[in-house]
Structure formats: C-alpha cells, structure tokens
Amino acid sequence: MRISELSARSGVAIATIKYYLREGLLHQGEQVAATRAEYDDSHLRRLRLIRALLEVGRLPVAAIKQVVEAVEDETLPIHQVLGTAHYALGPTVEPEPGEAWDAALAEADRVVAGQGWTITPQAPTRAELAQTLLTLRRLGMSVDLTRYAETARRIARDDMDKIPIDAPRESAVEALVLGTVLYGRALDTLRRMAHESESAHRLGLVPAPEAPEARATGTDQSGPTG
Amino acid sequence: MRISELSARSGVAIATIKYYLREGLLHQGEQVAATRAEYDDSHLRRLRLIRALLEVGRLPVAAIKQVVEAVEDETLPIHQVLGTAHYALGPTVEPEPGEAWDAALAEADRVVAGQGWTITPQAPTRAELAQTLLTLRRLGMSVDLTRYAETARRIARDDMDKIPIDAPRESAVEALVLGTVLYGRALDTLRRMAHESESAHRLGLVPAPEAPEARATGTDQSGPTG
Numbered sequence: 184m185r186i187s188e189l190s191a192r193s194g195v196a197i198a199t200i201k202y203y204l205r206e207g208l209l210h211q212g213e214q215v216a217a218t219r220a221e222y223d224d225s226h227l228r229r230l231r232l233i234r235a236l237l238e239v240g241r242l243p244v245a246a247i248k249q250v251v252e253a254v255e256d257e258t259l260p261i262h263q264v265l266g267t268a269h270y271a272l273g274p275t276v277e278p279e280p281g282e283a284w285d286a287a288l289a290e291a292d293r294v295v296a297g298q299g300w301t302i303t304p305q306a307p308t309r310a311e312l313a314q315t316l317l318t319l320r321r322l323g324m325s326v327d328l329t330r331y332a333e334t335a336r337r338i339a340r341d342d343m344d345k346i347p348i349d350a351p352r353e354s355a356v357e358a359l360v361l362g363t364v365l366y367g368r369a370l371d372t373l374r375r376m377a378h379e380s381e382s383a384h385r386l387g388l389v390p391a392p393e394a395p396e397a398r399a400t401g402t403d404q405s406g407p408t409g
Numbered sequence: 410m411r412i413s414e415l416s417a418r419s420g421v422a423i424a425t426i427k428y429y430l431r432e433g434l435l436h437q438g439e440q441v442a443a444t445r446a447e448y449d450d451s452h453l454r455r456l457r458l459i460r461a462l463l464e465v466g467r468l469p470v471a472a473i474k475q476v477v478e479a480v481e482d483e484t485l486p487i488h489q490v491l492g493t494a495h496y497a498l499g500p501t502v503e504p505e506p507g508e509a510w511d512a513a514l515a516e517a518d519r520v521v522a523g524q525g526w527t528i529t530p531q532a533p534t535r536a537e538l539a540q541t542l543l544t545l546r547r548l549g550m551s552v553d554l555t556r557y558a559e560t561a562r563r564i565a566r567d568d569m570d571k572i573p574i575d576a577p578r579e580s581a582v583e584a585l586v587l588g589t590v591l592y593g594r595a596l597d598t599l600r601r602m603a604h605e606s607e608s609a610h611r612l613g614l615v616p617a618p619e620a621p622e623a624r625a626t627g628t629d630q631s632g633p634t635g
Contacts, residue, residue: 231547231548234544235544235548238540238544239540239541239544241500260612261608261612262608262609262612265604265605265608266605269601269604269605272601273598273601274467294599295602298603298606300602300603300605300606301605301606301609301610302602302605302606303605306602306605308598308601308602308605311594311598312595312598312599312602314464314465315465315591315594315595315598316595318460318461318464318465318591319591319595321457322457322461322587322591324571324584324587324588324591325571326571326591326592326595327567328595328599330567331564331592331595331596331599332599332603334560334563334564334596334599335596335599335600335602335603336603336607337560338557338560338600338603339600339603339604339606339607340603340607341553341556342604342607343604343607343608343611345550345551345552358550359608361548361550362550363601363604365541365544365545365548365550365552366552366557367597367600367601368537368541369538369541369542369545369552369554369557370557370560370561370600371593371597372499372534372537372538372541373520373538373554373557373558373560373561374561374564374565374593374596375495375498375499375534375589375593376521376526376528376532376534376538376561377524377526377558377561377562377564377565377566378491378495378565378568378569378589379491379492379495379526379527379528379529379532379534380524380526380527380528380565381562381565381566381569382487382488382491382569382585383488383527384527385569386486386487386488
C-alpha cells in the first residue's frame with residue numbers, strides 16, 4: 184500500500200509516519216519508484232505498537248526506539264527483548280550513595296529473594312524499588328512489600344496467561360511488550376479509581392457499597408449487576 | 410531555622426528551595442529581618458512532600474503545584490483534596506469522538522458500576538480507562554477488567570488501612586496523597602519484576618521457583634525463606 188493508505192488505515196497522519204521513518208521507529212517501505220515506497224501489514228502493526236507505547240504507555244520516543252530496536256534484532260533472545268522493554272518502561276533512578284540507600288536496596292533484594300524471583304542484577308527495577316522504600320521510610324510510612332509482591336506475582340501470572348508466548352517471534356514480543364504496558368496502565372487506573380471510592384466511603388461521604396459477591400446473593404436486586 | 414539549616418535537614422539545595430518558594434510550591438517563611446526568614450517544621454514537611462511527588466511520583470511541577478494548593482486550601486474537604494491529587498497523578502487523555510470511544514467509555518463505566526464504586530462523572534480516570542480499553546481492543550488483546558478491578562479494590566483497602574485518615578487535616582491529606590503515589594509506584598515496580606521473572610520461567614531460561622507456601626512446607630529448607 185502507499186503511504187496515504189497506510190495513514191488512512193492506521194489513523195496516523197502522513198507527516199507523523201514520515202517522522203517515525205526518519206527517527207528509525209518505523210522500518211522503511213520497499214522503494215518501487217524514485218518517489219514511491221510500498222508499505223505492508225508489518226508497517227501497520229509497527230504503527231499500532233508505536234502508538235500504544237506512546238499514547239497509553241506514555242513512553243518517551245527514545246525509550247520506544249530502544250524497544251523497537253530490540254524487537255527488530257532477531258539475534259536477541261525474546262527474554263532479553265522483553266527486558267529492554269521493561270527497563271525502558273521504568274524511570275531512571277540515581278542511587279543515593281550511603282548507608283540508608285544500601286539498606287533499602289538490601290531490603291528490596293530480600294523481597295525479591297523471598298518470592299524466589301529471577302531478576303538480573305543490572306535490572307533498574309531494583310534501584311526503583313529501593314528509592315520508593317527509602318522515601319517511605321523517610322516519611323515514616325509503613326509498607327508491607329511482601330503483600331504487594333504476592334499481588335504482583337498473581338497479576339503477572341494472569342497477564343502472562345493472556346500473552347501468546349509461543350506465537351511467531353515478532354507477535355510474541357509485541358504482545359509481551361504491549362501486555363506489560365497496557366495491563367499495567369489498566370491496573371494503575373483502576374487502583375486510583377478504587378482509592379477515590381474507598382476514601383469517599385471512609386470519609387463518610389457516601390454509604391459503603393455491598394461487595395459484588397454479597398449483592399449477587401441479595402434478594403431485592405432486580406437490575407443487572409454489571 | 411534559617412534557610413541553610415532547612416537545606417541541611419531536608420537535603421534540598423538552597424537554590425532549589427528558593428525555586429520552590431518562587432513557584433509557590435513552598436510557603437514563605439516568617440520574615441524576621443530584611444534579609445532573613447525563619448522556617449519551621451511545616452517547611453521541612455512540605456519539602457518532603459514535594460520531593461516525594463517529584464522524585465518517586467514523577468509528577469510534573471505544575472501537577473505538584475495543584476496538589477499543594479489543594480492541601481493548603483483549608484476550605485476544601487479532604488476528599489476533594491485527594492481527588493485533586495488523584496487527577497493530577499494521571500495523564501490527560503483526549504477523548505477520540507466516535508462510536509468506538511463511546512463503547513469503551515461505557516464498558517469502563519460498567520466495570521466501575523459492577524464494583525459499586527463511587528467515582529465522580531468528571532473523574533479523568535474514566536477516560537484513561539476507556540483509552541486503554543480501546544487500545545487493547547484495536548490490538549485484538551483480551552483483558553479481564555473485572556479481575557483487575559477486584560485486585561485494585563483489595564489493594565486500595567489495604568493502602569487505606571495504613572493511612573491515618575483521622576489525623577490532623579494536613580497530615581491526613583499528605584498521607585493520602587503520598588500513599589496513593591508511593592504505594593502505586595511500589596506495586597508497579599514489583600509487577601514489572603514479577604513479569605521479568607515469570608517470562609524468564611515461561612521461556613524456560615530458569616526452572617520455575619516453588620511458591621513461597623510450598624517452600625515453607627519443604628523438608629530440605631534449612632535457610633531463612635525471606
């Protein structure tokens with residue numbers, strides 16, 4: 184297809200497509216004439232990946248480029264591609280040298296070890312977790328990381344069940360990356376919604392709702408329950 | 410205390426403190442001489458709030474300013490202050506007018522209604538959730554939002570249990586805001602760690618670990634299990 188059709192089918196403006204081509208986010212089309220290139224479904228799929236990472240994942244273009252390069256490098260094992268995506272998703276955390284930082288990092292590592300997780304030593308998530316822990320400690324706030332870790336483990340297993348990990352390489356990688364980004368976004372949004380609702384109830388602004396299970400067994404529920 | 414002591418105790422550079430004063434993120438000290446202002450514990454606490462929102466929450470300065478103004482406005486009910494923080498935490502999502510958008514928004518509202526949550530109609534989280542849903546649908550990816558919502562509900566309740574909601578107004582508000590930001594960050598980091606580990610195991614790179622429960626009942630576990 185021509186670039187105009189690629190634009191129409193993807194919903195991405197031609198100027199934006201040209202920008203992605205220049206930046207190397209989107210692979211070049213096949214040059215069929217001096218002024219004309221042909222694009223195919225692989226370009227459509229790549230555009231969907233870029234837009235999802237950009238609009239929903241809120242990744243900076245530089246991080247998306249890292250992910251795309253990892254997806255394209257067929258010599259990279261899938262797990263490493265996913266690692267690149269994971270690492271691009273998180274913020275860059277500068278360690279704050281000192282005893283407090285070392286203690287926080289050690290605590291983060293203990294939580295991971297407690298779950299039996301396999302995390303590479305260079306994973307930036309370790310420093311991320313240490314930073315959050317350090318900040319919580321400084322503020323005198325309590326946190327039960329083991330409980331969060333158990334929740335995270337359940338979520339990750341459910342997520343992975345939905346991802347076709349044995350599909351062809353490119354599809355599997357895309358699904359893994361998108362799943363990590365989009366499911367994470369969905370959960371975070373729902374968590375903030377649940378916080379809004381829970382605080383409304385605890386502050387006594389509205390009566391607490393019955394739990395869905397309880398409502399399902401109620402006798403006076405004639406309407407649909409969602 | 411003088412600004413030099415405030416800087417030393419908070420770990421925030423004097424130039425940065427002056428910037429926060431100019432931007433209205435930090436309230437002015439008491440002017441005790443033409444060139445000298447006195448600061449107190451309220452400034453220390455505010456600096457901790459700003460740094461936590463900035464460094465761990467990754468909020469832009471404009472969003473932090475909104476949160477701080479809401480914290481300072483004593484006529485605002487706590488719930489509304491929290492709402493301001495929640496809304497500042499999320500990205501700004503532009504609706505994409507059309508049937509697909511309307512359907513996604515309706516689905517988001519059904520999930521919320523199914524949980525019996527109290528969410529204001531103007532909550533930007535509704536559009537956020539709709540955008541994620543729409544993107545997932547376009548990519549042909551499945552998602553069980555009800556399951557995520559149940560998880561989010563449990564997390565929010567646990568989070569709220571840790572927050573002293575009946576403390577003096579300013580402490581309660583700060584704790585609510587910080588809890589939402591920091592606990593969210595901790596969970597998201599752990600989720601990405603669990604993803605990394607889970608994908609390593611599913612791709613067969615390392616043997617799957619026994620679950621902590623299973624390990625606790627093992628017979629040859631002599632070391633601490635975390």
